[in-house]
Amino acid sequence: MTGARRRSAFAIWGSLAAALAGCPLPQPVPTVEGDVSVTPPRILTETVVPADGVVRVAPDCAPEAFVPFSGTLDDPDLDDAVEVRWFVDYSPGMPGVQQNDFPAASPDGTDTRRALPDFRFFPARYAPGPHVVEVVVSNGFYSLGRDPPGSLQPNRTPQPGYETQVFRWLIVYEAGGRCR
Numbered sequence: 001m002t003g004a005r006r007r008s009a010f011a012i013w014g015s016l017a018a019a020l021a022g023c024p025l026p027q028p029v030p031t032v033e034g035d036v037s038v039t040p041p042r043i044l045t046e047t048v049v050p051a052d053g054v055v056r057v058a059p060d061c062a063p064e065a066f067v068p069f070s071g072t073l074d075d076p077d078l079d080d081a082v083e084v085r086w087f088v089d090y091s092p093g094m095p096g097v098q099q100n101d102f103p104a105a106s107p108d109g110t111d112t113r114r115a116l117p118d119f120r121f122f123p124a125r126y127a128p129g130p131h132v133v134e135v136v137v138s139n140g141f142y143s144l145g146r147d148p149p150g151s152l153q154p155n156r157t158p159q160p161g162y163e164t165q166v167f168r169w170l171i172v173y174e175a176g177g178r179c180r
Contacts, residue, residue: 040163041075041082041137044113054170055133057123061179066120068180069169073137076112078105080139085155086119087134088126095154097144121171128173138164 048071055067075082086099101117121133140162142148147157158164 038139038161039076040165041073041080041114041139043116043135043137043165043167044072044074045167047072048167050169053168054172056172056174056177058175058177058179059123059128059173061123063122063124065124065179066122067171067178069116069119069121069133069135071116071135071167072113073103073116073165074112075105075114075139077139078109078112080105082114082137082139083141084116085136085141087132087136087156088121089131090134090156092152092154095156097155100144123171123173123179126171130173131171133169133171134166136164136166138162 049069050067057067069086073082073084082103084099084101084103085097086101087096088098099117099119103114103117105114106112116135116137119133119135121131136156138158140159141155141164142151142157142159144155147154151157156164
C-alpha cells in the first residue's frame with residue numbers, strides 16, 4: 001500500500017470513528033409482563049421552577065405566602081397514565097404524599113410533554129431549618145399505601161419493570177430569602 005493510499009485509508013477510518021463517537025449506544029428499555037417495552041416518563045430539568053436546586057426563603061413569611069414548584073415531563077407513550085407525587089421531607093417512616101396528580105397527555109395526540117401540576121410549599125407551616133421538596137414521577141407506581149412488604153421507599157416504589165424519576169429542591173430559611 002502506498003503512502004497516499006495508507007493516509008486515505010486512515011482518513012476514512014478516522015472519519016468513521018469520529019462519526020461513531022457521537023452515536024449513543026442503545027440503552028436497555030424496561031420491560032413488563034409479556035416483554036412489553038415501557039418508556040418511563042422523564043422530568044425535563046431545564047423546565048423546573050425554581051431553576052436553582054437551593055431555594056432561599058425568609059424565616060418570617062406570612063401564613064399565606066408560598067413558593068411555587070413546577071416543570072414539564074416528557075413521556076413518548078401518550079397512552080400512559082403518568083403519576084406525579086410530591087413530598088416534603090420524605091422518609092420511609094413518614095412517607096406521606098403531599099400532593100398526587102395525573103397530568104393529561106396532549107389533546108392533539110402529538111406532543112409528548114406534560115406539565116407537572118403546580119405544587120405550593122408554604123414556609124410558615126414548617127419549622128425553620130432545611131427542608132427537601134421532591135417530585136417523583138412514574139408510569140407504574142404501586143397504588144398509594146399498597147407497596148410490597150419490606151419496601152424501602154413506601155409510596156415511591158415502582159412496580160417491576162417500571163422506573164421512577166426524582167427531582168429535589170433544598171429549602172433553606174435565611175434573612176433576605178423570598179416569600180410570595
